[in-house]
Amino acid sequence: MRQIVSGLILLLAVTGMTASTASAEPDRSAVVAGAAGGERLITLTRWDSTRQWRRGERAGTAVRDGRLAFDQPVATASVGGRSYDVARWTSPWVEPGYAFTELIASWSTQTPKDSWVEVKVRGRHGSGDRTTWDTIARWTSGDRHLLRTTGSGQSDDGTTVAVDTWRASGLVGYQVRLSLGRRAGASYQPSLDLATAMASRLPSSAGPTSAAGPARGTVLQVPRYSQMVHSGHYPRWGGGGEAWCSPTSTSMVLGYYDRLPPPRRYRWVPDGHVDPWVDHAARMTYDHAYDGTGNWPFNTAYAAPLAGKAFVTRLRSVREAERFLAAGIPVVISLAFGPGQLDGAPISSSNGHLLVVVGVRDNGNVVVNDPAADTRRHVRRTYDRGQLERLWLEASGGLAYVITDPAHPLPEGPATNW
Template identity: 60%
Template sequence: MVRRSLAALLAPLLAAGTLVAPPAGAAPQDPIQHVSWGSGDELAAGSVRGVAVKRGKLLLTAEAGRRTFEGRRYDKGTWTSPWVSPGFGLTELIPSWQASTPGDSWIEVRVRGRERDGSMTSWDTMARWTSGGAIDRTTLSGQDDDGTSVAVDTWRTPGVTGWQLKVLLMRREGTSARLRVDRIGAVASAVPARSDVATSATGPAAGKVLDVPAYSQMIHSGHSPQWGGGGQAWCSPTSTSMVLAYRGALPGAAAYGWVPGGHPDPWVDHAARMVYDHGYDGAGNWAFNTAYAGGLVKSAYVTRLHDLREAEDYIVAGTPLVASIAFGRGDLTGAPISSSGGHLLVIVGFEADGDVVVNDPAAPSNASVRRVYDRGELEDAWQTASSGTVYVIG
C-alpha cells in the first residue's frame, strides 16, 4: 500500500521526468489521501479468492469461482483491499485502476465504508470495465440505500472513517484470456463546498513549460456522436490524448483504423470510444480516462491536489496534469468558450509570474489550443468545481 507525502514522492523523480505512484498529501483544512496497491508486496496485503498475485499482477487461478452475468457464465476471482483509515471522515472517494482484459473478460470495482461505530456500509458497485469489447463499460450511479451513493466516478459518503475496495476479475467460462489487474487505488477527501479559494503562491515551476502536443476537440465536432456526443463534448479524451502524445504513447494505427478517412487526429476519436461510459452517457468519466491511458503507459490514476503550488511540483518533474474545471461567464479570461459546467484541460506549465500555461482542447483549432490563464481564476475554477481533481499519466 503506497502512502507517501508529495515531497517524498517527487524527490527521486525530478531527474526521471515521470511519476509512477500517487501522492498522499494532506492539509488540515482540506484532508486528501491517495492510497494505491500496485506491486506484488502491496497487492499481497489484500485478501484473495480465486486470484493469485504473480509477477506483481492479479491473475485468475484454477480455483476461480463462477458467476452468471446477463445470461453468460464467467470464471470469477476477487481481490479485496485492506481497510484504509485516512484519519478523517471522508465525504468522497474516487477509485482508479489499471488492468488488461482481453477477449471476453472484464472487471468490476466495488467500494464500502466503515462508520465511526465500526459498522460497515454495503458494497456499492462503482464500475464494470473492460479494455476490450466484452461488455459495455459502465458506471452505476445511485445505490443510495445506506447513506452512501455513487455519482458516476465518485463515491459519496456522510463521513465514514474507513474504506475498502474490491475488484472482481471475470473471464468467460471455458476461455483462457489472460486478464490481469496491475494497480488499483483511490483518493479519499473531505472537502467542503466552496465558492472561492485563495490564490496559491508561485513556486519552483515559474517559467517552466512542457512541450505537450496540442489537440482541439472542436475539430472533431459531429464525429461519432454515439461516443458521448461528438468532438464538441470530448474535452476529456482529447486532454488524455495530448498527454499520451507527450509520453510517446499514442495507440498504433490499427487501433483507430475504424475512424473514417480524412478525420484529423483519429486517435482522439479512438480515445473517446475507449473511455465512453454507457451509464453516464459521456466520455468524461475520470477513472475510465486513466484506465484507458494506463494500458499505454506505466502509470495512470486520478487524484486530487490542494492547489496550483502542488501542481507546480508535477511540472518540475516533467508531468503535465489533466485538470477538471468549471466556470461561469467572465470567470476565466481568455477561454475559448464563455462558460462550462464541467471541462477538462491540460496544465502544461507556468509563466514567470505564476500564471498558468494550459492546452485547452475547447479551442477551435490545434494552433490555438495553447493558452495562458490567470492563476487565481484557474485555481478558483479548478478547486471549486472538482476539489482539485487531476489525471496523472506517466
C-alpha cells in the same frame, strides 16, 4: 467540527449546447461536508507491487511479477446473458485518519478478449457499523464483448454512487473489492497492474491563491489537439465537439510521452479525420451507463496500459501541480466556470470541462492546452492563476489525472495524495 456545505462538481453533457457553453462531464453534483478550518484532506492509497497486493485477501487471484492476476475461478456471474468465471481480491480496511465524504477509485488492467474487472467499495462508520458493497464500475478495455459501465445510484445506508464518485456521510474506513471476470471455461488471464482509492474531505472554497512554485518559467512541449474539430463524429460515443474534452486531454498527454495507440487500433476511423486517435480514445473511454466520455477513472484506465501508470487524485493547489510539471509530468484537471470567470477561454462557460496544465509563466500564471479551442493552433492558452485555481478547486475539488511513463516518475518527497 464545523460543517461547510458545498455543491462540488457540477456536470453532464447537455444535448444541443453551443460551443460557447460546452459541457462534457457527468452529473456528480451533491451536498458534502467540508473539512474543519478549510483544510483540504486528501489521501490516496495504492496497490501496485507484490508486497501491496499480498496484503489483501485473495480468492482465486494470484500475485505474479507485481500484478494481480486471475488464477482460478471461485464464483460465476451472468453478465449480458453470458456466463463468466470470477476471481476476487479484497483490500485490507483503510483508515485515512479523518471522516471522509468522497472516494474515487482508479485502476490499470489488462482485460484480454471477453474479460473484465469490477470495482466495489464499502465503508465503516466510527461506531464500527459497515455499509453494504456498492458497485462503482465494470471495466473492459474493448467494446466487442461487453460495454463498460458505472453503477450510479445505489443510495442506501448513507452512501451513493455519482457516476465514478462514491459519496458517504463521514465514514472513517473503507475496503475495495476487485473482481476479475472471464468467459466461462476460458484460460486467458485478466490482471491488474495498479489500483488506487482516493478519499477526501474538502472545504467549499478555494482560499487564497497559491504562490508560484518550482515550475515557474517551465512550459512542457505537449502536443495540441482540439476537441471541436471532431464535432459531429460518432454520436453513439458522444458526438465529438463539446463532449470530448476528456479523451482529447488524455490524448494530448499520451502524445507528449509518444505513447498514443498504434495506427492499427484506430484504422476503423475514416481517412481525413484529424487526430483519429482522439476518436479512438472517445470510443474506449465511453461510459455506456451515463452516456459520455467524461468518466474520470475510465480515462486513466484507458491511458495506463499505453503510458505506464495513470490514476485519479485531487491536488490542493496549482503550486502542488507544479511539482508534477517540474518533474516533466503534465496534469489533466477538471473545472467549471460561468461567463466572465475565466479570461481568455475559448468558450464563454462550461458546467464541466477538462484541460491540460502544461506550464507556469514567470509571473505565476498557468499555461494550458485547452481542447475547447476551435483548432490546434489556438489550443495553447495562458490563464490567470487565481481564476483557474479557484474554478478548479471549487468545481471538482482539485481533481486531476496523473499519467506517467517510465521516464517520468512521480515527484519525490512526502505526499498523501500520490
